Amino acid sequence: MTSTPFTLRWGILATGNIAELFSRDLLKDPSIRSVSDVRHVISAIGASSSATKASAFATKIHDGKPHNVTCHGSYSALVADENVDIIYIATPHSHHYQHALLALRAGKHVLCEKPMTINAAQTAHLIQVAKEKGLFLMEAVWTRFFPLSRELNRLLFKEKVLGKISHVTADFGLPFSKADLSHRLLDPKLGGGALLDLGIYSLTWVMMACYADPDNQGEKPSVVGQMLKTKETGVDEFTTISLMFEKSRVSATASCNMTVRSTEDFCRIQGELGDITVQWSPFRPKSFTLEILPEKMQVVGEKKADGEEELAQYKQQPHERIVKEVRKFDIPGDGHGMFYEADACARAIRDGKTEAEICPLGESQLTMEIMDKVREMNGLRYPEELEAVESY
Ligand SMILES: NC(=O)C1=CN([C@@H]2O[C@H](COP(=O)(O)OP(=O)(O)OC[C@H]3O[C@@H](n4cnc5c(N)ncnc54)[C@H](OP(=O)(O)O)[C@@H]3O)[C@@H](O)[C@H]2O)C=CC1
Numbered sequence: 001m002t003s004t005p006f007t008l009r010w011g012i013l014a015t016g017n018i019a020e021l022f023s024r025d026l027l028k029d030p031s032i033r034s035v036s037d038v039r040h041v042i043s044a045i046g047a048s049s050s051a052t053k054a055s056a057f058a059t060k061i062h063d064g065k066p067h068n069v070t071c072h073g074s075y076s077a078l079v080a081d082e083n084v085d086i087i088y089i090a091t092p093h094s095h096h097y098q099h100a101l102l103a104l105r106a107g108k109h110v111l112c113e114k115p116m117t118i119n120a121a122q123t124a125h126l127i128q129v130a131k132e133k134g135l136f137l138m139e140a141v142w143t144r145f146f147p148l149s150r151e152l153n154r155l156l157f158k159e160k161v162l163g164k165i166s167h168v169t170a171d172f173g174l175p176f177s178k179a180d181l182s183h184r185l186l187d188p189k190l191g192g193g194a195l196l197d198l199g200i201y202s203l204t205w206v207m208m209a210c211y212a213d214p215d216n217q218g219e220k221p222s223v224v225g226q227m228l229k230t231k232e233t234g235v236d237e238f239t240t241i242s243l244m245f246e247k248s249r250v251s252a253t254a255s256c257n258m259t260v261r262s263t264e265d266f267c268r269i270q271g272e273l274g275d276i277t278v279q280w281s282p283f284r285p286k287s288f289t290l291e292i293l294p295e296k297m298q299v300v301g302e303k304k305a306d307g308e309e310e311l312a313q314y315k316q317q318p319h320e321r322i323v324k325e326v327r328k329f330d331i332p333g334d335g336h337g338m339f340y341e342a343d344a345c346a347r348a349i350r351d352g353k354t355e356a357e358i359c360p361l362g363e364s365q366l367t368m369e370i371m372d373k374v375r376e377m378n379g380l381r382y383p384e385e386l387e388a389v390e391s392y
Pocket residue numbers: 013014015016017018019046047048049053090091092093094095113114115140142184197283
């Protein structure tokens with residue numbers, strides 16, 4: 001017997017690049033990804049300046065076909081729309097805090113693009129408002145919801161294919177630094193810089209490989225970070241963060257930059273039994289490769305390699321690994337892959353939950369705290385009006 005799918009009614013706040021990709025994914029038939037329990041409807045679109053702009057966007061995402069979307073000329077009108085359950089915030093991150101607050105205060109659930117806010121204090125405030133109002137809130141870290149990421153989680157923490165994980169590196173670089181100085185990544189007034197826009201993915205991979213480990217037991221890392229800033233606008237062009245989980249004995253590095261594209265294997269997770277590398281891109285990865293160490297090289301638990309001879313052999317071997325598995329993941333139906341996070345929002349709201357298990361608010365908060373610390377260590381502060389938190 002098939003039951004009626006739960007329908008989530010979306011309001012799209014902003015009409016830029018990511019709003020278009022996300023909206024197009026919402027419009028895809030869920031059956032292309034074998035989903036039948038939830039479905040999505042775009043009920044309304046809000047543009048900051050005019051209903052005409054919202055209307056042009058509605059026409060674009062429907063490829064000129066007829067549609068039944070209400071188009072609003074202000075964000076306030078959008079969040080007041082009674083036919084909307086959840087607002088997707090797709091403005092630049094300089095504006096996430098104020099727009100998410102606007103939506104929550106209007107009684108709407110919120111999916112907010114990454115990074116959730118400019119700083120941790122703003123994220124904490126949003127979480128508090130959502131909790132007080134019993135509303136669902138999630139940072140749109142869509143990468144966490146890919147089948148690839150879920151399978152990785154299963155292999156690492158259920159099957160424990162690498163044994164104990166001890167070292168993780170993740171990098172995300174794209175050459176934005178040569179873009180026009182008004183580009184949002186270069187503009188401090190729009191919260192520009194590599195860390196908040198790109199580094200958040202490197203940190204996400206570290207969180208997925210270290211913090212999500214049940215053996216980590218909620219241990220927060222100690223953090224040290226360095227930045228090299230752009231000469232022109234003073235936002236971070238290169239950022240490298242060292243994260244140490246002292247109790248669980250894991251060392252990680254998260255890096256990002258706006259000058260060179262990261263290598264194909266942008267993330268490496270190393271454990272007692274071998275490595276997993278994840279292939280480009282950090283936001284929409286295509287595959288991962290599981291490589292296992294030859295048995296004689298595995299140093300498991302308290303057991304030490306047998307004697308001098310074996311250790312000497314260990315030192316001499318040139319990265320001997322056995323490729324056990326290469327797993328490729330295609331995104332079905334010409335989708336961008338943002339529908340997976342949308343499905344998670346729908347299921348959580350259907351089930352009366354105020355956060356999604358796969359992207360918990362505590363991890364968004366911790367990630368913001370790490371980014372705050374690295375910015376503070378390096379004297380990167382955005383204009384006061386961006387950093388401000390309303391009194392509550
Ligand atoms: N998940 C992902 O893969 C990606 C996420 N992002 C995140 O999404 C956010 C938006 O990125 P993107 O879509 O590329 O940005 P765009 O510049 O393409 O779009 C931003 C939109 O926000 C609205 N807006 C409202 N106020 C402002 C303002 N002061 N300046 C500029 N735009 C404003 C505009 O829509 P209007 O005026 O019509 O309302 C504009 O079209 C960023 O925070 C980024 O981190 C970005 C790219 C990829």
